[in-house]
Amino acid sequence: MSNEPYQLDTLAVRAGHQRTHELEHSEPIFATSSYVYTSAAQAAARFSGEEPGNIYSRFTNPTVRNFEERLAALEGAERCVATSSGMAAIMTTCYSLLQQGDHIISSRAIFGATTILFNNFVAKFGVDISYVDLTDYAGWEAAITPKTKFIFIETPSNPLTEIVDIERLAAIAHAKDVLLIVDNCFCTPALQKPIALGADIVIHSATKYIDGQGRCIGGAVLGTEEIIGQAVYGFLRTAGPSMSPFNAWVFLKGLETLRIRMQAHSASALLLAQWLTEQTVVEKVNYPGLPSHPQHELAKRQQSDFGGVLSFVVKGGKEAAWKLIDSTRLLSITANLGDTKSTITHPATTTHGRLSDEQRQAAGIEDGLVRIAVGLEDILDIKNDLAAGLNLD
């Protein structure tokens, strides 16, 4: 299918599927590790790269390719490489682009495992890492050195939902020949398209909203043919952090409903955020959809909706936060997000528990902070579940 004349919702349902001779309507799962050739000459042509086609499912599988082409169409990327997890997508990107002596810059508030990957594993190979606060534009500019290879960000940030102007940061990076990488896990292409705003590479944990129902682990790296088709694919086909065909199929079907799910998550999150601001025990609510959010205007411009994750501070610190969390009967107490089921977590003692008190304060993770990833349950039931712990009953 040619992608050119179609809108996002159509691409989400149709892009990437090459119907086989069986004329199936839904996409098939190719559960095969290898492929056969019609002759020794064809096998030789495939291996030498003279003839395109399937070779081995570590790096060529029709179901995985179907997922890659569909996600690439949604992100507006020339090329996508699917990986076994979101972390594998970040590791693959680092291995593909970096060498000893290079320098990278990351925003301070990113997914915990990404920080550990940078500090404990990427650093081991002689790569320097600096951290900058997401919205500190002067800080980004100042941190770039002649050795800087890329800037890595998440926007909105987790759990405080701070937002950076991708276009502005891309201009700062490109002025010094630095690549901008955006982990687009929170928004997905349904709400935000970083490549159109100037980002060079988009990273996904497909585990979250792309699956959307908490079933499979997977990831993806997207960008130009030159970077993704050559460097990133070159590493993946040799090193093998590949996506399984079954998971690719689950994600592929997830993409078909991604936009309507993201709209529903966003609609409920906005209602919940507004309701939380009215509660006397709630000191502060962080959600880009609220006019009180410091980057509300930017969020309106940069995103087509505000997403499913919010956080808020309750009076009474950790004790009150834990009491609220433990009082819930419906919400799941887990740090995961991007599921149909709403989740509630206490960042200071879970996702950010390994930071020192000082680091936590610098990162703005207060003891009373609670994060909710709003699922697809009825918003009335979500509010009622929280109302008990907020002493409203």
Ligand SMILES: *Cc1c(COP(=O)(O)O)cnc(C)c1O
């Ligand atoms: C979960 C997550 C990751 C890691 O993805 P996995 O699929 O768990 O490996 C990376 N970035 C963000 C923002 C995430 O939420």
